Amino acid sequence: MLRDSMNVGAVLIVGGGVTGMQAALDLAESGYYVYLVEKSGAIGGAMAQLDKTFPTNDCSMCILAPKMVECGRHANIEILTLSDVTDISGTAGNFQVSINQRPRYVDPEKCIACGVCTDNCPQLVDSDYDAKTGKRKSIYVKYAQAVPLKYQIDPHSCIRLNKPGKCGICEEVCVANAIRFDDAAKKRKLAVGAIILAPGYEAFDPTAAGVWGYGRLPNVITSLQLERYLSATGPTAGRLLRPSDNKPVRKIAFLQCVGSRDENLCGNGYCSSVCCMYAIKEAVIARQHVPGLSAAIYYMDMRTHGKDFDTYMEKAKTESGVRFIRCRVHGVEPYSRNGDLRLHYINEEGRQVEELFDMVVLSVGLQISTHIRELAEIAGIQLSASSFASTSDFAPVTSSKEGIFACGAFSGPKGIPQCVVEGSAAAAAVAGQLGLRCEETPPLPEYPEERNTSEEEARIGVFICHCGSNISAVVDVADVEEYASGLPGVVHVERNLFSCSQETQDILVDAIRQKQLNRVVIAACTPRTHEPLFRETLKSSGINEYLLEMANIRNHNSWVHDDTSQATLKAKDLVRMAVAKVATAESLRPEAVPITQRGLVIGGGIAGMTAALNLANQGYDVDLVEKSDRLGGNALNLKHTYSGVHVPMQVAKLIDKVSVHDRIQLHIETEVSKAKGFVGNFKSTLKTPGRKNRTIEHGVAIMATGGQIFRPTEYGYKQIRCVVTSIEFERLHELKEKHVKQGKSFVFIQCVGSREKGRMYCSKVCCTHSVQSAIELKREDPGRNVYILYRDMRTYGEREYLFKKAREMGVVFINYELHGKPKVTEVDRQINVDVWDHVLHRPVRIKADMVVLATAIVANAEIDKLAQLYRIPLDENGFYQEAHAKLRPVDFTTEGLFTAGLAQYPKPVDESIAQALAASARATTLLSKKEVYLDGIKAVVNEHKCDGCALCVDVCPYHAIELIEIDRDKDDQPVKLVRINSAQCKGCGMCQGTCPVRGVDVAGFTMEQLSHQIKAALEI
Amino acid sequence: MDREPIIIAFCCNWCSYAAADLAGNSRLKYPPNVRIIRVMCSGMVHPELVVESLSQGADGVMIMGCHIGECHYIDGNQKALARSDMITELLEDFGFEEQRFGIFWLSSAEPERFVEAVSDMTERVKKLAQAG
């Protein structure tokens, strides 16, 4: 810990993509001051360019925008755009960083983002944001929801900046006088305690390779370009048209691994990890845009190894009719002059086939740009052979230099959830090192004083969101706008392209102030994701945050109905209902309750230990509960991580640190038997055999309860002697057992128990594990025959190098399909494995000395019990269900509870550790505060109506209601009323649903409000 | 019935409302005649609100909550279930067919179930209209 240093509380984050933003928010919430340095004109990164995200098909911008807005307005985050790091000196705890901030040529203080400059600018250039599928002007804003929403001039194409005295139109038309042609670069020097590098990646450019015709054939595009074509804000407003002739696309092909897994053509030997999933997603979404579209994906292995990914692929096959063809297509040829394209390939039956397509999409990989390599050099950190930041599996976000951390795609290709995890993990790693406690945290952001609206007539403002075209493509929003203006109490109506953008928040604040609005209806998407954002905006406009209602005209309307007239009618109904409800909304005050600054971690595997250690290093007391008699969990069965780290040694170190840390209280052979409470104030009862039960108090809890190995019942397991699971094999190998030692022929069978009915998911670690074992066997004795029977080899990321090495060493890989599983039999002590060989197109029989089954990872049995105790949901495979697959990967919907490790989904060591750190960072955002604000949605007693019948006392699940005597009547009988203990009340409304006299209501959902909604829904 | 039936659906915030959201994300299609009213828990819905909906002209009322055992508030849905007999009796008193009311359980990850429930209910009340 570096507590004495001066700069301890400030952190530099390079890269304003989703990874950097997550790190920034977690640190800022924990009290650190963050400089978020972004090289372009706005934060958002690559995710801002995507149309939809897998596997939930969420609109990318819609889930990202609230995070961007939060970064933009957080008092502890300073965003430096158009900025590059030019020098870093000093050491951990005390870095000096030089920043060069390039000129924007527009004064951000003055720019009101009206866009008149862009409208009038005569200079058109390719738009990078649109991946060159469209054009932008020389003066432009990066995208409509940009944070900060400030225009900028591109000095390379601007006429005036290149020819002094010419053009200058923008300056003439700018009403705000914001244009500064004489703007110059600024130098900044920052003093920080730690540095996080999250500069992202660049997409592989297939032009140079030539073979795919990219750059030559206009209808060959990259996946990123398709993303823009599919996007409502893209060049074709979401219509899928062929670039060559604007003809609607009817047939589309995706070529996988362009710029990945290929050292000859592109020099990138690794797997980019995300392309399989995004190709499936794009195919599915494209089909939604063009009904009847025929889509085919040409691939080597489908790598859908993440949570819910395999189900997504199955659905794409069965429901969307996407074709999957296993082969490598070596070239794309023009077929005719009209732009059609021809693919040649050898199909799975071994026949030469040719097929024609309207459009071919290259699924381009991720790589590290020269710019980022320079940054690494300035920072003085090491890169891997493929130029990703070097980190170690047990310290997945720590760079080679102390005090500098690396995360996101910079340290290896990965998808959004893992980037978010690593962003949080880097925040935890920084905090673990700097150890800032809450006593030192700066005060929370101030809001303007709240206007008292209780005496005012309702003045309702209705804001209708287009959501790009997600809503406006189906709903006639102008009609809804006109309709809304006639509703009772409505004094202001307007439409916004994106209601959640930073710009709209400013518009909202202005409208509320100027029109003296005291109620707001946002007709947009779901309150489950966006209500917090708009509440915040109400607060900053000076009215109570609960005077808000959302009408969900997207998820419940434009996305589920096709017919414009019906959807428009329904939208009007939904708006009317929201207006009716909000009219009687009252100001509510969230209650502040103190936080118990202590954490509980359940599970003593590597995830649990890492989380506990990080919290303890930050200065928080932690209870670590482990049900078995020793720490270590599943890692005790592992020998090496994929990159070769010796697991037993690292685990031993971790156990040592955890055991001696004076802030960690260990509870071995202990289980949680009871739990109650709420965020900041949990009470859990611990049960240890032979000891008295004890109850501990904690503010947060991290569920790291691990997973277990699936026990197979096929392939002769437990019947044939030398058929073993991979973990058993590892042990036998280690012990130099004679069958292993003398064995000459080994067969690994993959996906045993994974990716089939009942467990339609990939266990993620088994491919790499088998490849590692195979390499080991070959290394010991190159004369051995080693076979791996697989469905798809999923050695994602830099694990691909192991796969390559295994092939070079002569390991034989044979693909099988689910309907043709291998057969294992034993005749006269000889094991035979029969499998269909897809390359030779005939059955083969392998004589094996040993068969190793790569078995699935399943959730622990106890997970059900814990889920019950803490009211946390499980997914369909029995793993913990996180709050949001993309953006809240370690949070639960219940505040104050987090998850990490195998209990959430199968994953390798490095990912478990990153998740554990992330969980710790998320927990710290709470622990670092002295109090939490509980939601104002709570039961309130109407003392005029309550007759003290006490029916509600019995139904309250939290014992939050008590019956009290308030008076004596004339017969000296007690007069009773119920009273709510609001800290205990969670606002479920059981009392409201029970009360015979309408004597108790949940604020925000009162009987009156619900009645109004019913009435409004039915008044037609 | 020449007009489309109207159904009021009380959805709990944690599972059924989330499932309806996910139905949107997954672009599932269902009849446009359901009006969702968000409540915190299925156990929050007072029987009077069901009667009120029908008397005001709704053709059907649904209460949708989390699966039994998975209510965000321990057992709110069981309380809702226990109350549903009372609701059916109440409806009888007011002269409404009991089929006009339905209670459904679904998890936040089951948008298909949401669509199924809504479609079933629509069919149900359409049949009633034909019969009556």
Ligand code: FES
């Ligand atoms: S919260 Fe869904 S039923 Fe109680």
